[in-house]
Amino acid sequence: MQLAARVNRISISPTAAVLAAAEKLRAQGVDLADFGPGEPDFPTPEHIQRAAIRAMQEGRTKYTPTGGIGPLRDAICKWHAAQFGSSYTVPECVVTVGGKHALFNAFCSLLEKGDEVLIPAPYWVTYPDIVLFTGATPVTVMTDPSDGFRLRADMVARAITPRTKMLIVNSPSNPSGAVIPDDEFEKIYEVCRAKNVWVLTDECYSHFVYGKGKPYSLASVPGSKPNIIVAGSLSKTFAMTGWRIGYALAPEPLISAMVKLQSQSTSNPTSIAQYAALEALTGPMDSVAAMLAEYARRGDRIVSGLRAIPGVTCVEPGGAFYAFPSVAAHLGNGVADTTALAKVLLEKQHLVCVPGDAFGTPGYIRLSYATSIDRIEEGLRRLEKFFAMAEAAR
Ligand SMILES: Cc1ncc(COP(=O)(O)O)c(C=O)c1O
Structure with a gap:
């Protein structure tokens, strides 16, 4: 079909693509460690x-x-x-x-x-x-x-x-x-x-x-x-x-x-x-302060957990609710870039993240910590396991 040039110039949001793949697995009852969504996990006040x-x-x-x-x-x-x-x-x-x-x-x-x-x-x-x-x-x-x-x-x-x-x-x-x-x-x-x-x-x-x-x-x-x-x-x-x-x-x-x-x-x-x-x-804005305090707690946990994984470095986020670690040291050996890495992490560890390639920065992945501390702990365990296995197979 001949579509207009203006629509051919753009592509579907890569974050949406990751979320769609994760959704398929969730529908099959898979227990996901989901760091994909860029949205608060809190209900509207x-x-x-x-x-x-x-x-x-x-x-x-x-x-x-x-x-x-x-x-x-x-x-x-x-x-x-x-x-x-x-x-x-x-x-x-x-x-x-x-x-x-x-x-x-x-x-x-x-x-x-x-x-x-x-x-x-x-x-x-x-x-x-x-x-x-x-x-x-x-x-x-x-x-x-x-x-x-x-x-x-x-x-x-x-x-x-x-x-x-x-x-x-x-x-x-x-x-x-x-x-x-x-x-x-x-x-x-x-x-x-x-x-x-x-x-x-x-x-x-x-x-x-x-x-x-x-x-x-x-x-x-x-x-x-x-x-x-x-x-x-x-x-x-x-x-x-x-x-x-x-x-x-x-x-x-x-x-x-x-x-x-x-x-x-x-x-x-x-x-x-x-x-x-x-x-x-x-109206009152106390819920905003409560969410900020919780994001800060989660951010501290995920950043320290990521930094403890060999070969991973992570800049301290000053705001928002994303950790953006470098995983460049783990690329190569069949996993050429972070798009491939995100795919393998989803398939092998049921862990959802967004590849840094999508944000113009190859070598990084984005992990949203708008999710509970329990899920953060579980996700960190899966990441650590994956990278340790990948290193052992090198
Ligand atoms: C940087 C940034 N700007 C704008 C938006 C748009 O959000 P919304 O259209 O839901 O207001 C988002 C959503 O993820 C975002 O991350």
Whole structure:
């Protein structure tokens, strides 16, 4: 079949492919050590669930304005201001069908053939594909594992060309957990502003920062509004992946373009989910702190467990809920790359992970620790056993 070039330019998300293979085994009753899913294992907090039920019972089941109900747009601006010190107004805000949709609509509204988009690696798998979909060109900016995969301003400065239209930043990062220090973030922004390059900051994991770190947004920098796009999501922060609510904050003309695109595609995000989101952003946030504390505990356990496996090294994640160990020392000998390794780990140990090849960093695997400590222990045992057997067979 002759499909359109734009759809042939992209591929199905490799994380989705891994999850589908794992799902098949699960359906057969296999006991999986599942480090695949990039989603909280916690239920959506009850007060948020109740708001959705109330919305349904009150008949809020009709179309809403395309860009989201006024009270939610207002709540997003106020929440963002309170959490990060930004100053957006309702016309500078759109509610989207998850954070990915905010990225998709922002990219489609701004990018075209000939534009270059800087994407720091390791990167979230979706960025290059959406950029390719628009016809623009993704340009990888490699970060340094010995610096914890943090993006630095000089790396950005070196990569900018006259064609560079946008830099994508994701801190804390999926998959590496890297957190860009606040002052470095501002230097990165300055480099981009001076060259008239947009900075799109994906704040999906903003509230999962460990240790002394605090949630940070580039939007807190005075005067930064004209050059930045904030893509936010309630998926991870409030354990709401299935509700599909995200948002963008950006200059009004861009938001209007995104709303226009939305009006001709998805229309409004689900009405009931919007009322749940309104409660999430205006209600208590203690569940977020509780989830963060639990992720920190799990992160410590998995990182120390991984570091104890011979031939495995692992950078300390500063945020999010992923460990991103290097397993390069174990490649070769019939397992050429991490895509092959992930396949063998699934077949032989029933362990689910995502290959680092998918994130632009061969030699690494991503292990999501949005799973219980018991499952983490079990997974570590399986990994250790697998690598010990593989070494013995060398
Ligand atoms: C870095 C990053 N950005 C954005 C998203 C989008 O999340 P959602 O579309 O569920 O809001 C994800 C989800 O995995 C992510 O990891």
